[in-house]
Amino acid sequence: MLAEIITIGDEILIGQVVDTNSAFIAKQLNKIGVSVYQITSVQDDKDHIIKSLQEAEANANIIIITGGLGPTKDDITKNTLAAYFDDILVRNEDVTQNIYRIWKDHLNNTPTQINLDQALVPSKAQVLMNYHGSAPGMWLEKGGKVFISLPGVPYEMKGLLDDAVIPKLRAQFKFPYIQHETILTYGLGESALAERIEAWENQLPPYIKLAYLPSLGRVRLRLSGKSMDKDLIKNEIKRQIALVLPQIEDIFVGFERDDSIEAVIGQQLAESKKSVATAESCTGGKIAELFTANAGASRYFKGSVVSYATQSKIEVLKVDPQLIKEFSVVSAQVAEAMATSAIKLFDSDYAIATTGNAGPSKGDADADIGKVYIAIATREKVFSEVFTFGNHRLKVINRAATKALEMLQKEISKK
Amino acid sequence: MLAEIITIGDEILIGQVVDTNSAFIAKQLNKIGVSVYQITSVQDDKDHIIKSLQEAEANANIIIITGGLGPTKDDITKNTLAAYFDDILVRNEDVTQNIYRIWKDHLNNTPTQINLDQALVPSKAQVLMNYHGSAPGMWLEKGGKVFISLPGVPYEMKGLLDDAVIPKLRAQFKFPYIQHETILTYGLGESALAERIEAWENQLPPYIKLAYLPSLGRVRLRLSGKSMDKDLIKNEIKRQIALVLPQIEDIFVGFERDDSIEAVIGQQLAESKKSVATAESCTGGKIAELFTANAGASRYFKGSVVSYATQSKIEVLKVDPQLIKEFSVVSAQVAEAMATSAIKLFDSDYAIATTGNAGPSKGDADADIGKVYIAIATREKVFSEVFTFGNHRLKVINRAATKALEMLQKEISKK
Numbered sequence: 138m139l140a141e142i143i144t145i146g147d148e149i150l151i152g153q154v155v156d157t158n159s160a161f162i163a164k165q166l167n168k169i170g171v172s173v174y175q176i177t178s179v180q181d182d183k184d185h186i187i188k189s190l191q192e193a194e195a196n197a198n199i200i201i202i203t204g205g206l207g208p209t210k211d212d213i214t215k216n217t218l219a220a221y222f223d224d225i226l227v228r229n230e231d232v233t234q235n236i237y238r239i240w241k242d243h244l245n246n247t248p249t250q251i252n253l254d255q256a257l258v259p260s261k262a263q264v265l266m267n268y269h270g271s272a273p274g275m276w277l278e279k280g281g282k283v284f285i286s287l288p289g290v291p292y293e294m295k296g297l298l299d300d301a302v303i304p305k306l307r308a309q310f311k312f313p314y315i316q317h318e319t320i321l322t323y324g325l326g327e328s329a330l331a332e333r334i335e336a337w338e339n340q341l342p343p344y345i346k347l348a349y350l351p352s353l354g355r356v357r358l359r360l361s362g363k364s365m366d367k368d369l370i371k372n373e374i375k376r377q378i379a380l381v382l383p384q385i386e387d388i389f390v391g392f393e394r395d396d397s398i399e400a401v402i403g404q405q406l407a408e409s410k411k412s413v414a415t416a417e418s419c420t421g422g423k424i425a426e427l428f429t430a431n432a433g434a435s436r437y438f439k440g441s442v443v444s445y446a447t448q449s450k451i452e453v454l455k456v457d458p459q460l461i462k463e464f465s466v467v468s469a470q471v472a473e474a475m476a477t478s479a480i481k482l483f484d485s486d487y488a489i490a491t492t493g494n495a496g497p498s499k500g501d502a503d504a505d506i507g508k509v510y511i512a513i514a515t516r517e518k519v520f521s522e523v524f525t526f527g528n529h530r531l532k533v534i535n536r537a538a539t540k541a542l543e544m545l546q547k548e549i550s551k552k
Numbered sequence: 553m554l555a556e557i558i559t560i561g562d563e564i565l566i567g568q569v570v571d572t573n574s575a576f577i578a579k580q581l582n583k584i585g586v587s588v589y590q591i592t593s594v595q596d597d598k599d600h601i602i603k604s605l606q607e608a609e610a611n612a613n614i615i616i617i618t619g620g621l622g623p624t625k626d627d628i629t630k631n632t633l634a635a636y637f638d639d640i641l642v643r644n645e646d647v648t649q650n651i652y653r654i655w656k657d658h659l660n661n662t663p664t665q666i667n668l669d670q671a672l673v674p675s676k677a678q679v680l681m682n683y684h685g686s687a688p689g690m691w692l693e694k695g696g697k698v699f700i701s702l703p704g705v706p707y708e709m710k711g712l713l714d715d716a717v718i719p720k721l722r723a724q725f726k727f728p729y730i731q732h733e734t735i736l737t738y739g740l741g742e743s744a745l746a747e748r749i750e751a752w753e754n755q756l757p758p759y760i761k762l763a764y765l766p767s768l769g770r771v772r773l774r775l776s777g778k779s780m781d782k783d784l785i786k787n788e789i790k791r792q793i794a795l796v797l798p799q800i801e802d803i804f805v806g807f808e809r810d811d812s813i814e815a816v817i818g819q820q821l822a823e824s825k826k827s828v829a830t831a832e833s834c835t836g837g838k839i840a841e842l843f844t845a846n847a848g849a850s851r852y853f854k855g856s857v858v859s860y861a862t863q864s865k866i867e868v869l870k871v872d873p874q875l876i877k878e879f880s881v882v883s884a885q886v887a888e889a890m891a892t893s894a895i896k897l898f899d900s901d902y903a904i905a906t907t908g909n910a911g912p913s914k915g916d917a918d919a920d921i922g923k924v925y926i927a928i929a930t931r932e933k934v935f936s937e938v939f940t941f942g943n944h945r946l947k948v949i950n951r952a953a954t955k956a957l958e959m960l961q962k963e964i965s966k967k
Contacts, residue, residue, distance in 0.1 A: 148765055150588040151732060152579030153774070157570050159593070164567030173565040175600075178574070178591035181763075185590075192607075208743040209764040210753065244741070251743035290766070292944050317566060326659070328623040328666035338625065348596075349624040350563055351705070359568070415858075421844025422837030425858045429836025432912050432945055434860065440868065441858035443830075443840045449855040449898050453868075483864050497847050529707050530847055 138312055139174040140166050141197040143189050145204035145214055146289060149178045158203045158294050165298055170312030171199060172363065181205055186217045190284070198282050199306065204289030206272035208251045215258065215275075218286055222277055224259040232256035232264060232273045239271055262286075265301040269293045274301060283309070314367035318374050319393035322385055323355040323543070330356050330385070337381050345373055355539075357393060390543065398542045399427040405549050406437035406487075413545070414483035415441040416454055416475035418466075419493040419509055423538040439483035444475065454478040467492050467504035469512070469521045476514035476521075487549065488514040489541045490521075495533040509537045513544050553727055554589040555581050556612035558604050560619035560629055561704060564593045573618045573709050580713055585727030586614060587778065596620055601632045605699070613697050614721065619704030621687035623666045630672065630690075633701055637692055639674040647671035647679060647688045654686055677701075680716040684708045689716060698724075729782035733789050734808035737800055738770040738958070745771050745800070752796050760788055770954075772808060805958065813957045814842040820964050821852035821902075828960070829898035830856040831869055831890035833881075834908040834924055838953040854898035859890065869893040882907050882919035884927070884936045891929035891936075902964065903929040904956045905936075910948040924952045928959050 142162050148154045159176045166173055174196050179185045186205075193200045205214030219226050233256040240248040248271070255271045258264055265274030265285075270293040275286040285302055287294045306312075322330065327349050331338070338347055344364055350357035360377060362370035382389060391401075406413060415424045425441035428434050444450040447466050451458050456474045464470040475490035493509030506528045512521035522544065526536040557577050563569045574591045581588055589611050594600045601620075608615045620629030634641050648671040655663040663686070670686045673679055680689030680700075685708040690701040700717055702709045721727075737745065742764050746753070753762055759779055765772040775792060777785035797804060806816075821828060830839045840856035843849050859865040862881050866873050871889045879885040891905035908924030921943045927936035937959065941951040 147761075147763055147776070148774070149575070150578055150591065151582045151776070152575040152577070152588075153732075153734075153765070155570065155572050155575040156591075160564070160567040160570040162567070163565055167566045173567075174595070175604075176565065176571075176593035180589070189590075207764060207766065209746045211761075211763045249743055249747055251747055252741075292947055317568075319568075326667075328664055331624045332664055332666055346562075346626075348562055348626045349622060350568070351622065359563070361562070361566070412861075414864075417837075421849070421853075422832075422840030422856055422858065423844075425837030425860075426841045429838075429858070429860060429910075430946060430949065434836070438836075438860050440860040440864040441837055441856070442868070443837065443844070443856035443858070445840075445844060445850060445853050445855040446827075446898065449829075452899075453855065453857070453897055482868050483861065484867070495844075531845060532707055534845065 138171055138199070138310060139197040140171045140199040140201060141174050141193040142176045143186075143193060143200065143202045144176070144178045144289070145181060145186060145202060146178075147180050147211070150180055158289065158291055161291070161295060162201055162203070162298060165303055166199075167315055167317070169303060169307055170315045170363070171306070172315065181211050181213055183213055183217050183220070186214065187221055190221050194279070194282055200282065200284045201302070202284065202286045203294055206255075206286065206288045208255055208271070214286060218262075218275065218277065218284070219259045222259055222261055222279065224261045226257040227260045229256050229258050229264050229273065231266060232258065235266060235268070235273075236271045265297050267293055267297055269296045276305065313363055313365045314370055315363045316361070316370050316374055318360045318378060319350070320358040320360075320378070320381070320385070321355060321390045321393050322358065322388040323390055324388045325356065327351040327356050330358075330388070334381055334384055337384065341377060342373060344370070345377060397427070398539070398546060400431050402542060402546050402549060403428065403431050403434060403437055405546070407433065411486040411549075412437050412439050412483075413487040413489065414439040414479045414485035416479040416488065416490040417441060417443045418445060418450070418475070418491055419495045420491040420534055420538050420541070421445060423534050424489055424491070424541055427538060427542070439485040442479065442482065450475065454482070465504065467494060467508060467510060469510050469523065472510035472512035472521045473514070473519045476512035477519050480514050480516060486516060487545060489545055490514070491537050491541055493533070493537060495530045495537075496528055497530055507533050509533065511537065511541045511544060513541075513548050515548065553586055553614070553725060554612040555586045555614040555616060556589050556608040557591045558601075558608060558615065558617045559591070559593045559704070560596060560601060560617060561593075562595050562626075565595055573704065573706055576706070576710060577616055577618070577713060580718055581614075582730055582732070584718060584722055585730045585778070586721070587730065596626050596628055598628055598632050598635070601629065602636055605636050609694070609697055615697065615699045616717070617699065617701045618709055621670075621701065621703045623670055623686070629701060630674070633677075633690065633692065633699070634674045637674055637676055637694065639676045641672040642675045644671050644673050644679050644688065646681060647673065650681060650683070650688075651686045680712050682708055682712055684711045691720065728778055728780045729785055730778045731776070731785050731789055733775045733793060734765070735773040735775075735793070735796070735800070736770060736805045736808050737773065737803040738805055739803045740771065742766040742771050745773075745803070749796055749799055752799065756792060757788060759785070760792060812842070813954070813961060815846050817957060817961050817964060818843065818846050818849060818852055820961070822848065826901040826964075827852050827854050827898075828902040828904065829854040829894045829900035831894040831903060831905040832856060832858045833860060833865070833890070833906055834910045835906045835949055835953050835956070836860060838949055839904055839906070839956055842953060842957070854900040857894065857897065865890065869897070880919065882909060882923060882925060884925050884938060887925035887927035887936045888929070888934045891927035892934050895929050895931060901931060902960060904960055905929070906952055906956055908948070908952060910945045910952075911943055912945055922948050924948065926952065926956045926959060928956075928963050930963065
């Protein structure tokens with residue numbers, strides 16, 4: 138059972154927006170056992186869309202299309218679908234009511250004709266009601282194949298996919314079992330790791346696939362299995378992981394969950410009723426932002442001081458100016474003082490502090506570009522490490538944030 | 553002159569990573585006048601890659617492929633390209649030296665055989681040297697069409713694209729002139745805007761395309777022109793913008809530059825030697841992170857207090873507990889006190905403060921989900937506005953951050 142995803146919109150093909158919808162859809166489909174054969178992004182062009190629909194129909198059983206459902210002239214997906222299914226557009230009463238409701242509840246206003254025309258759908262389509270916007274989702278079938286059209290606005294698409302599309306697909310088809318397990322390692326390069334576990338890789342059964350995903354100093358090992366026999370996959374992946382773990386003990390940091398490392402930390406802290414705060418210089422609030430992106434962060438995240446200017450390290454974080462004078466603002470001493478200060482300021486159980494130079498220029502502290510000190514403090518102790526994260530500003534910021542979270546998680550997990 | 557982008561990797565098709573490479577490549581190609589016909593993401597599968605190469609060759613003159621160049625078994629792009637071009641892999645001496653250099657300079661280590669085998673390239677390929685990694689870029693030609701293979705690691709791909717691919721393409725082909733101008737509006741919905749400017753839209757010449765890009769309370773209007781006659785496009789787009797601006801005066805906020813609003817603010821502040829700080833509750837450091845993502849932020853960004861816990865608003869920001877008791881932590885009074893405090897703490901000329909409830913639950917303050925107070929302070933005054941940003945946590949955070957930046961820019965621009 139294969140799916141294809143078609144994302145429609147010139148804005149994708151001129152690089153004005155990154156297509157994040159496809160990854161979300163692919164992940165949700167995988168969870169229910171549907172493999173995605175191909176993702177295709179095409180222009181708002183009738184012939185091109187029809188051509189891609191024909192190709193997708195030839196390759197896949199489930200075709201999910203996003204985008205081009207807006208009310209304006211450049212949105213042509215609906216008319217194109219009608220043409221592809223040799224159909225006409227008819228007004229759907231439920232959608233009309235939904236549009237009136239949205240305009241009343243959220244815009245204290247009545248919809249215009251252009252808005253109301255979003256209730257026009259192909260007569261052969263089953264409507265998937267979009268409670269977050271005026272463009273409905275549409276479900277069409279042809280020779281046992283399913284075509285699903287969703288709006289391109291990410292949160293509208295997500296709502297429709299989770300609430301309507303996935304349940305309807307599960308009700309209609311019997312899907313194989315798909316399982317992915319991703320092992321997080323760091324400290325060893327992709328090729329060195331590959332050489333180390335080569336013998337193990339070679340004995341993997343054909344229905345278990347191995348992938349190496351190198352990224353920012355880490356390598357993720359992904360095992361993927363797919364079969365109608367759920368137990369076979371579950372047991373074999375379990376067995377294979379048990380075989381490989383002893384060979385990578387020194388670089389193994391855990392299994393990748395759907396949740397990010399900051400979400401995992403948050404869960405650990407919430408369970409143990411502990412809290413964390415951050416004092417960030419070169420990461421500029423990135424770590425705080427990662428924590429607070431998670432629902433319920435207020436249970437464990439106390440706050441952060443982003444002490445970007447040296448003066449604010451003294452004024453706000455009360456770092457001893459002598460320390461800065463003696464060791465420079467980019468130093469282990471200052472990083473540790475920042476972390477200790479964060480513990481006091483926010484009365485937290487843990488604190489992360491970062492100071493360094495993200496580049497592109499050397500800056501006041503005259504520290505090498507990419508050099509970052511990361512300190513972790515508890516109520517009892519503080520320690521720090523120094524890293525060099527290359528010369529790409531955003532990469533330095535992201536690597537420093539990731540590394541800091543890894544250091545914190547190691548510390549928390551000790552307990 | 554059309555291009556096609558093919559991104560290779562199972563991780564994309566199972567939704568484990570978002571394909572950001574395609575948007576970057578598409579943007580760079582557009583800048584030199586190359587339109588992207590289609591973006592296709594395919595699995596690490598030889599037959600599938602060959603099929604997509606054949607389709608791309610039929611549609612486009614320039615085919616750019618990313619991914620699958622790693623040293624491990626699941627990386628099959630190079631062998632597949634060799635097969636597609638009926639070619640063999642040969643060892644390239646320059647790449648071999650580059651690999652030795654990287655291992656020496658960055659890993660204090662010598663490469664293993666697997667690493668050195670990354671110097672194997674199709675004999676017909678021109679090597680594009682990758683100074684950021686061990687996998688080289690490759691340039692192949694067939695019947696006047698160009699096939700370019702780049703590593704999937706974003707910063708390696710970007711380096712190769714900007715330093716090698718784009719210059720080489722410009723040297724080899726004569727491209728038409730492409731221009732995109734994007735008008736930023738907010739306060740009016742997509743369809744209402746479309747109705748208002750319908751007459752103008754209808755008189756646009758065929759070589760000027762209009763697109764509506766709605767997002768988080770804003771609608772971006774993109775005008776795109778393409779022709780060998782550069783002046784024709786430049787003048788016509790200029791003329792059309794002059795025609796439409798008077799009709800949207802009330803909702804016009806500016807033109808979209810490649811730089812974000814925070815970058816524009818940064819430039820304005822740096823030029824006027826002014827500074828900004830933030831005091832963030834519900835945005836959790838997002839605004840600080842947006843500022844500090846820009847190079848040279850230290851010239852104007854003083855710092856931030858992320859006062860997530862109520863206690864930290866009192867301890868760190870010195871907000872009067874009475875104020876919180878009387879008006880609740882989510883109130884105009886507290887937002888304004890936070891902003892004023894940030895001005896003092898960081899000795900900045902401007903400050904942004906946010907307090908609200910990003911959801912999903914009601915939280916201590918019992919404030920409605922999505923309700924956010926945003927305050928802007930200068931050394932002389934402070935003011936605030938209240939917004940409701942819906943019930944989607946990340947959307948609330950992003951909309952609050954964007955709106956706060958819009959408020960600040962309006963204030964700065966007054967001067």
